[in-house]
Amino acid sequence: MEISVATSNLEEKPSPKPEARKRTSLSSAAIYERVKNMAATFELRPGERINEIDLSKQLDVSRTPLREVLNQLMVEGFLERTTNKGFVSRPLDVKQIFDLYEYRLSLETAIGRLACQRATDDEIVQLERSVQEDAAVPEDSDSNQLLALDEAFHMRLAHLTRNDEFVRALSNVNARIHYVRWIDMRNGRRPYTQAEHMQIVQALKARDEVALVKLLEGHIARRKEQITEVIKLGFSEIYTRQRG
Template sequence: MAQVTGTVSSTTDVFSAVREMAIEFRFMPGAKINETELAEELGVSRTPVREALNRLVTEDLIDFRKNYGFFCRTLDLEDVLHLAEAYKTFHLSILPIVFARAGKAEVEALLASTQQMAAHGNDMPPCEMARADQAFLHDITMLTKNPVMVQINGSISARIRFLRKVMLEGYVCKRAYFRNQQSVLELILAGDEVEATKVFADYLTIDASEAEKALARGLGRIYLKAAH
């Protein structure tokens, strides 16, 4: 069972806490979630826990099986490859809309933020890099001015964050990673959609070999924590 520090005090807090557990696989992949134990750990009744789990089912972060209850989503290579494909395909599909709708000032503001990240990237731990990765894709998606696309991005990014975090641990020069973000934004400002698509595709690509290695490391970490 996942471990938390302290207790939570509101329905929103419960949802946020349980969502973070699901994203980070603090529940064992494929394991049944004990609502009573989880409620006790969070210091709340089962009602807000059940509400949180139901909401997370709609985000595909938790599985529900009729007559059996709630389960942590699985984490196997097929799942990871499907998610990686959806992650890349979706974000590449929004790029033409970004070119059509993004304002210059908006892109310049994102570029300034990314430049600051690049300047300090080597000091950033993988968990923060994964969040920065999510934030960058959220900001790019916001440039479409389409709230449904923003919602889709949030779902995909949350489901892939654990894998991305494990992958980012292998980056020796983290500044170069953030410079890739910077290049995408500079090309948007320059109006070069063809080159921006190439750079963005490289940024988003997770090949099968890379995914398999990250999955093995991630599963090893999950089961090692469970053993302790």
């Protein structure tokens, strides 16, 4: 008699390995916007070395797209790169901010001249209505909201030139002085801003290029001592805020 021996049909399998940690599928554009915001608001503190490994973990992204973003932001002036430290956050100093305001002034006066020539009457009326709507926002509203309204006004003015390069350049400089303007807005700039916007629109409506440029100069220009004071307030906010 032949005796069959039953054998287990279960195959021996290796113990499961811990599943590799997956990175989120953030697009390069999303990574760019997140890191740009961190740089613009000095969540990356002035002069701070950027640890790419830690930042990739914080954002839950791989280092390759992150490195591409850091290089792009360096080219755009939001970060710097040194031989020994790698990428570092840009400084917050009077000279750099003054230079940016000076650049913004020359840029926006050129925008104003071109808008006088190219904006249609209907477009100017729409801009006037938007300023009237902005003026209805309470002065004690959140500073981020107030600054967003202010930046939007200047971007709408830039779009009236029908020149994409002006729009792109203004968007960049706005982002690079965003933090300083936010500090400025928190310290009582709002009432003057809205009144000056309406005066700018009225000059545009009258196609008075000379008056418009003069108004923009008064609206945008900042003396070095003013910038120095705002930067002092900015440093105080940066180093007393809680880091996430």
